[in-house]
Amino acid sequence: MDWILIISGIIVAYLIGSFSSAVLIGKWFFNIDVRQYGSGNAGATNTIRVLGPKVGVIILLLDVFKGWLAVWLFGLFASTLTEPSASYIRLLYAFAVVMGHVFPLYTSFRGGKGVATLLGVALALFPTAALIVILWFIIILWIFRYVSLGSITGAILFPFLVIFLLPGPAPTTPLVIL
Template sequence: MSRLLMIAAWLVDLQAIFKLPLIALIAYLLGSFNTSIVVSKVALKKDIRDYGSGNAGFTNAVRSMGVKRGMLVMLGDITKCALAVLIGQLIYSGNMSFDAGAAGRLLAGAFVFLGHIYPVYFGFRGGKGVLTYAITMVFFDWRIFIIGMSVFFLIALTTKFISLGSILASMSLPLMVFLFSRTNLTDQDMALGYTLVAAFMSGLLVFKHRENIVRLVNGTESKFSFKGKALMEEDEPSEADDQKSEDEKIS
């Protein structure tokens, strides 16, 4: 009997070995579909990475293509992240019950986040992953998402610095992941692993904001506004090199 149990446990572990790489691959490929690049090329026949900050994310999409196209970019990024996380849930647990499968959801979120930043389809030059990180937390634990967004809006609305809000909000998430996982009976044993994944995501997000951090320290970071003419409506890249030293980047 004990041998049968050992064999059953081994088969379960073997199944997990195949599931996790599959989740990671699917999520990464979905994440690599960078909506801002696709929208800029389809709608304007231009590459958003040649305009504004050069970042293929939501904030630069709004500044470079206008609010309407920026909202389309946001919708696309939310959709790909949600799809990846739900696929991760289904593959890992075999059902869509959120009582289990948190590991599959978080793994999928981490790799869609990685794909968004380093998209294989677009020369590994993408966004910064803020939006994909946020949506991952929606599906992992909505309470963590609420706390993170509260930090983000508190900082962003009071300072007008989107980058600062993104950085500080992301830095709060690993601790929240650890605390909420420890209080969840189904996730206690996985709390440290979940926290390490969240710490990796936060660390990479902060790293991608390193230029923003320098500008914040030097007092040269520009404040975000929905007003102003979309840069890509002009014929030329509108001094993209100069904008890189001023524009904020997100998503």
């Protein structure tokens, strides 16, 4: 294993996660810091509350994309690895990008909750389960009108979907439950 490449990839994933689109777009285009309003988080839900749904959806898509991108980058940094090492290192990249979103280097470690970024990670690692969770989230949001309820119940549903939808036991499956 080339540890320098692996560690470099983890650092890059964290830095990608640290890119706070809610803070940057809020400051660049609206001259406000979304963390000073609403829930105080630098995420898509608070951006929807503060800047409206159009801007919030853009933030949501950017946050999902950075989660997906960090896991995709795994292929560039660690393409020579074999299973099960590759799965565990891929999860380190996923963890790093989410931690970057929650504790961003560029904004004094005050970020969002990481739900959208984690969704991007889930789309990269387990796309079928992630798409089912997205559908679940939309249904819950439509019925109850609570983003948090959709997020929490989706997070509970996700590991069960991964366990039951995967064709065989994957080395990362126990870690999904965590």
